[in-house]
Amino acid sequence: MRVHLASDHAGLELKEQLVSWLRARGHDLVDHGSFVYDDLDDYPAFCLRAAEAVVDDLGSVGVVIGGSGNGEQIAANKVKGVRAVLAWSVETAELGRLHNNANVVSLGARMHPVADALSFVEVFLSTDFTGEDRHQRRISMLSDYEQTGQLPTLPPSAAGGRPADDG
Numbered sequence: 001m002r003v004h005l006a007s008d009h010a011g012l013e014l015k016e017q018l019v020s021w022l023r024a025r026g027h028d029l030v031d032h033g034s035f036v037y038d039d040l041d042d043y044p045a046f047c048l049r050a051a052e053a054v055v056d057d058l059g060s061v062g063v064v065i066g067g068s069g070n071g072e073q074i075a076a077n078k079v080k081g082v083r084a085v086l087a088w089s090v091e092t093a094e095l096g097r098l099h100n101n102a103n104v105v106s107l108g109a110r111m112h113p114v115a116d117a118l119s120f121v122e123v124f125l126s127t128d129f130t131g132e133d134r135h136q137r138r139i140s141m142l143s144d145y146e147q148t149g150q151l152p153t154l155p156p157s158a159a160g161g162r163p164a165d166d167g
């Protein structure tokens with residue numbers, strides 16, 4: 001599998017360990033930086049490139065890494081067509097793929113021991129989307145919104161007895 005990687009300075013060490021770990025498992029890697037420790041670098045410069053590459057490289061996935069993983073996930077999700085999840089457990093990594101068909105996983109290098117972070121990536125890469133109608137319907141709502149800017153219709157139960165305000 002082709003994996004696009006990116007990190008800022010806070011995620012650089014974990015990314016370097018991940019590169020070796022992924023190569024040993026036969027994955028094809030594209031590293032979008034950072035390449036040297038610079039505590040003044042900015043994660044969007046790297047994460048946006050990795051996220052765009054995932055969209056342009058059908059079937060690939062991305063791994064973005066920072067101190068907490070929060071900003072990196074936000075940056076990746078700014079790219080149309082990306083569904084990035086922040087993995088903070090094996091279960092969140094797995095559910096990101098199973099239910100959300102996520103194509104990018106974000107990791108917080110300062111939040112987890114290396115072994116845990118590697119297990120999140122392993123599960124993310126080895127899990128497939130279920131394809132269940134309810135999950136596909138939700139992904140389609142998000143994709144439609146991304147394309148049109150139109151909010152999805154509220155279900156009748158959301159109105160709580162009041163008329164739905166669809167703007």
